[in-house]
Amino acid sequence: MRLAWRFALREMRGGLSGFVIFLLCITLGVGAIAAVNSVASMMSEGIAREGKAILGGDLRFQLVQRERTPEEATYIDGLGEMSQTAGLRSMIRLADGSDQSLAEVKAVDEAYPLYGSVDTTPPIALETLLEERNGRYGAVAAQELYDRLDIAPGAIVRLGDAEIELTGVLNREPDILSDGFVFAPRLMMSRAGLDASGLIQPGSLVEYDWRVKLPAGSDPEAIAEEARQAFPTAGFRVRTSDDAAPSLQRNIERFSQFLTLVGLTALIVGGVGVANAVRAYLDGKRPVIASFKSLGAAGRLVVLVYLLQIMALATVGVAMGLVLGAIAPFVTARFLESVIPVSASASFYPGALLIAAIFGFLTALTFALLPLGQTRDIAATALFRDAGATASGRLRWTYVIMTGVLALCIAGLAIFMARDKEIALIFLAGTAAAFVILRFVAAGVMALARRAPRVSSTPLRLALGNIHRPGALTSSVVLSLGLGLTLLVTLAIIDYDLRQEVGTGLAGRAPNFFFVDIQNNEIDEFRRTVEETAPNSTLDAVPMLRGRITHLGDQDVATMEIPEEGGWVLRGDRGVTYAAEEPANSTLTAGQWWPSDHDGPPLVSFADEEARELGLEIGQTITVNVLGRSITAEIANFRAIEWEDLSINFVMVFSPNTFAGAPHAWLATLTLDDGGADRSGVDVTEREKSIVNTLTNAFPAVTTVRVKDALDAVNQLIAQLALAIRVAAGVALVASVLVLAGALAAGNRARVHDAVVLKTLGATRATLIKAFATEYALLGLATGIFAIAAGAAASWFVVDQVMTLPYRFDWTVALTTLVVSLVLTVGFGLAGTWRILGQKAAPVLRNL
Structure with missing residues (x-):
């Protein structure tokens, strides 16, 4: 080892020409991860x-559709300082009834917030902004609500049956992340104001x-468990500050996993x-290796000398990537604070850096072993004699096995880290399959070139010969460019399909409106008003309650490990309904209605896909807590549901006798005739606005959700995701470009020999340029076609x-990929070829 290290250091003094691509590839992949x-x-x-500020306390108790009982209130109030809020979605209307907007209404008390602070404009006490003046309660609203209604602070609006005064702009609320997905602007008011509405x-x-807010020294987890034991059938959802924003945390983990895998792909590329x-470096060291031997x-010893050099360089690349x-957290902190209202305190994260470093070293070692192994057993005579060609020798199985073990280590680490x-x-299996398939693609291209009929065009004949000759660049070019372009096509089409489905597909299939909180005594009048306002349209209405699954059979959901697939059904409250007849928009897949x-005894129909993911069976029981009452029902059948059409669907539909006498509201959808197109020529948007105005003024307590507005909110989320996806795809493409440049540079030594011999035999520079350009164009075309098919x-x-979701192939992506592959291969190829064609013939011929 000491001798090898001395030789390695001495050789490195002479320069490491050709390793720029090596360093950039390692730096890019490690840096991304x-x-x-x-x-x-x-x-x-x-x-x-900021868990306490995000949750709003050390503990948070949550109920839907009912307030706590006196016994529950006594228990909760005795735990420490308490703050109560109530939230719902409702319509905010202008005083004259001419316009309205959906809002997320949040009623708070004097103790709010227990942790953190509310930022408003003007910056005065929240209690002052929300107090009653001249018979009207005050409220603060997000700027978006002012923009939607084209009003300013000081305006008088209506909420339900009450008039309220908008006294300020709500800039930031500390616990918004723990409230779940919010797709309408916030309006914050006092509880007294909400009651008056x-x-x-x-x-x-x-x-x-x-x-x-618990006393100092209290254990929130222990108290939460005590509360669950004290009120097992209350239906409370109890959270601690350690679980302040579980949905956001899961999304962060999932998205970081996706980007890590893309970064790993870039590193593998x-x-x-x-x-x-x-390989190119060792090819240039052939005389030195021959001298060693x-x-x-x-x-x-030869392998160890060059392995030490390569790992020393890998250390430099890993260090630059780290x-x-x-510095990435310091650069992105302010941007993330504008997107997610959490104070981002940038720091150094040794764990994240260590993982990236391990990936970098493993990748460098994995891909360096095979070229090193090919050099180990080449005789000195062969190295001297074959000075003008690429080195090739038999490869010991030891190196193949070691390479395989290292590759498995990379895959194992990636899987271990993944959520x-x-x-x-x-x-990872797809990446490995792409490697294998690209090898076959390269072999196929070489076979086709070898079997191509003889052509009269000299440049084309030379190009075909270069594609299949020994030491050809075909395998390197196809492999390096193919992986990056395949990933680019895959991500681009996924992005395209998501946008098409949300922007066009869903919009065409979904109803125009959802109506929530239609009271039992209003449903008949609501139907008549809809028929008068929007004749020939379709109104679907069903009763709806909210409930949380507490037990699957005898298993307590709170103590079980919730599966990744289907687990969303067990998290939080779900809408439930009852029906005497089978819903028209679903199909029985098992059991009987x-x-x-x-x-x-109560019976329930469960969604088929979710039931299979949770391992449920016909005849099994589930327990659901609704309005503080635990109801156990037997699964009678499974239904196949088309969630994608945004019609009224429920995971659980119960037999009507299950909720006899229970108070509930109705949920309805309205689909305008001809998909919302008005034959009278009235603009669709104006017609929808007129319908909403009429229904909102007639039924102020009914919440109207315009589906287009909800889809616009989803589109904004997809746009943010798409930006990250494009950045990730760009990293992979940059890696491919670097590898392509390296592959072409590695072949330059042999190309110098070819160009000099051909020029000596009478070939002109124009002929050689045409030949090389044709070769690169054919390789780029073949690689682009594969990338389109694989992507x-x-x-x-x-x-x-x-x-x-429905799959749609985007030909724009396909054609763009072809153009990119041709431009890259021909452009980089000719850039290197131009320098080669300027080489003097004498020095090359003298060494043949």
């Missing part, structure tokens, strides 16, 4: 650090929260560049099988 995981760690630490009725969809650089050096990853191990396994006059297959799997 380190940056993603460092930023994710920063966000997770921010959520954990008349919106809270029996069965109304209201979420009640009690936040508790860069590994091809590592292999090319090592002539002087009696063993093959393992620097990029380390969703199945997705990580599929991703109950008789319309069923009067026996289409991969995106189909993700969109159709994983997301279960």
Whole structure:
């Protein structure tokens, strides 16, 4: 080892020409992984650090559709300082009834907030802004609500049956992240003001929260468990500050996993560049290696000398990548604070950097072993004699096995880190399959070139010969460019399909409106008003309650490990309904529907896909807590549901006798005739606005959700995701470009020999340029076609099988990919060729 290290250091003094691509590939991949995981760690630490402010307390008790009982109130109030809020969605109307907007209404008490602070304009006490003046309660609203209604602070608006005065702008509320998905602007008011509006009725969809600030030294987890034991059938959802924003945390983990896998792909693509650089470097060191062996050096010493050099360079590349990853949190902190209202305190995250470093070293070692192994057993005579060609020798199985073990280590580490191990396994399997398939594609291109009929065009004949000759660049070019372009096509088509489905597909199939909180005594009048306002349209209405699954059979959901697939059904409250007849928009897949006059034990129909994911069976029981009452029902059948059409669907539909006498409201959808097109020529938007005005003024307590507005909110989220996806795809493409440049540079030594011999035999520079350009164009065309086919297959799997959305192939992506592949291969190829064609013939011919 000491001797090898001395030789390695001495050789490195002479320069390491050709390793720029090597360093850039390692730096890019390591930097991407380190940056993603460092930023994710920063966000997770921010959520954990501000957990109390995000949750609004040390403990949070939540109920839907009912307030706490006196016994429950006594228990909660005795835990410590308490603050109560109530939240619901409702319509904010202008005083003259000419316009309205959906808002997320939040009623708070004098103790709010227990942790953190509310930022308003003007910056005065929240209690003052919300107090009653001249018979009207005050409220503050997000700027978006002012913009939607084209009003300013000081305006008088209507909420339910009450007039309220908008006294300020709500800039920031500390606990908004713990309130779940919010797609309408916030309006914050006092509880007295909400009570005056008349919106809270029996069965109304209201979420009640009690936040508790515990005395110092208390154990929130222990108290939460005690509360669950004390009120097992109350239906409370109890959370601690350690679980302040679980949905956001899961999304951060999932997205960081996706970006880490993309970064790992970029690193693996860069590994091809590592292999090319090592191979080219060793090819240039053939005389030195021959000298080593002539002087009696063993093959393992030669391998060790150059392995030490390569790993020393890998250390430099990893270090540069870690620097990029380390500064990423400092660069992105302010941007993330504008997107997610959590204070991002940037720091260094050793765990994230260590993981990236391990990936970097493993990748460098994996892709360097095979080129090193090819050099080990080449005789010194062959090295001297074959000075003008690429080195090739038999490869010992030891190196193949070691390379395989290292590759498995990379895959194992990636799977171990992943939250969703199945997705990580599929991703890595797809990458490995792409490697193998690209090898076959390269072999196929070479075989076609070898069997092509003889052509009269000299440039074309030379191009075909260059594609299949020994030491051809075909394999390197196809592999390096193919992986990056395949990933680019896959991500681009997924992005396209998501946008098409949300922007066009869903908009065409979905109803125009959802109506929530239609009271029992209003449903008949509501139907008549809709018929008068929107004749020939379709109104579907069903009763709705909210409930939380507490037990699957005898298993307590609170103590079970919730599965990744289907687990969303068990998290939080779900809408439930009852029906005597089978819903028209679903199909039974197992079991039988109950008789319309069923009067026996409660029965339930469960969504088929979710039931299979949770391992449920016909005849099994589930327990649901509704309005503080635990109801156990037997699963009578499974239904296949088309969630994608946004019609009224429920995971659970109960037999009508289950909720006899329970207070509840109704949920309805309205689909305008001809999909919302008005034959009279009235603009669709104006017609929808007129319908909403009429219904909102007639039924002020009914919440109207315009589906287009909800889809616009989803589109904004997709746009933010798409930006990250494009950045990730760009990283992979940059890695491919670097590898392509390295592959072409690695072949320059042999190309110099070819160009000089051909020029000596009479070939002109124009002929050679045409030949090389034709070769690169053919390789780029073949690679682009493969990338389109492979990317289409991969995106189909993700969109159709994983997301279960309609798949659409975008030919714009396909043509763009072809153009990119041709420009890159021809451009980089000719850039290197131009320098080659200027080489003097004498020095090259003298060494043949």
